[in-house]
Amino acid sequence: MKIFLIPIGMPRHEVFDRLAAGLARSFSADVAIEPKRPIPEEAYDFRRRQYYANAILDDLAGEFIINTKEERVLGVMDADMHTDPMNFIFGLANRRTGCCLLSLARLKPEFYGRKQDKELFYSRAIKESIHELGHTLRLSHCSHRRCAMFFSDSVNDTDAKKAAFCAACKRKISARKS
Ligand SMILES: [Zn+2]
Numbered sequence: 001m002k003i004f005l006i007p008i009g010m011p012r013h014e015v016f017d018r019l020a021a022g023l024a025r026s027f028s029a030d031v032a033i034e035p036k037r038p039i040p041e042e043a044y045d046f047r048r049r050q051y052y053a054n055a056i057l058d059d060l061a062g063e064f065i066i067n068t069k070e071e072r073v074l075g076v077m078d079a080d081m082h083t084d085p086m087n088f089i090f091g092l093a094n095r096r097t098g099c100c101l102l103s104l105a106r107l108k109p110e111f112y113g114r115k116q117d118k119e120l121f122y123s124r125a126i127k128e129s130i131h132e133l134g135h136t137l138r139l140s141h142c143s144h145r146r147c148a149m150f151f152s153d154s155v156n157d158t159d160a161k162k163a164a165f166c167a168a169c170k171r172k173i174s175a176r177k178s
């Protein structure tokens, strides 16, 4: 598999190198960090003061026409985002286009008034990236708390899960490949 990492509205920061290494390992993938793209202005929701994730995801899918058999696109942004009916989301995926999106805003301990912890932040970013890429591999949410496909309602859920799929989710992925 080939994964294209796209910084959206943010510079290419150390987090991209950590994501590239983590995703290469998890998916045995070739990961490329692409040039940064602006956040589409129309995606900003002035009332909520957040970005509307679906608009950004659609913009990405319009820009990157990929071979969905082997390629995936993961957009990563610093800004906070939401989708209906959620107040916020860590990420969003579209299985049809093979594109997914991650927001780093709420993965940082500082967001919750805690002290900065880069390793914790990077590990959360990797887990939620694996989760969104899992959706593009047609996985749904999983009830195993330790599985990367468990739905994170808060960072506590993210911290409780592993940066890996459970055996049942792994079986689904390999069954769908063949
Ligand atoms: Zn999910």
Ligand SMILES: [Zn+2]
Pocket: 142, 143, 144, 147, 148, 149, 150, 165, 166, 167, 168, 169, 170
């Ligand atoms: Zn699972």
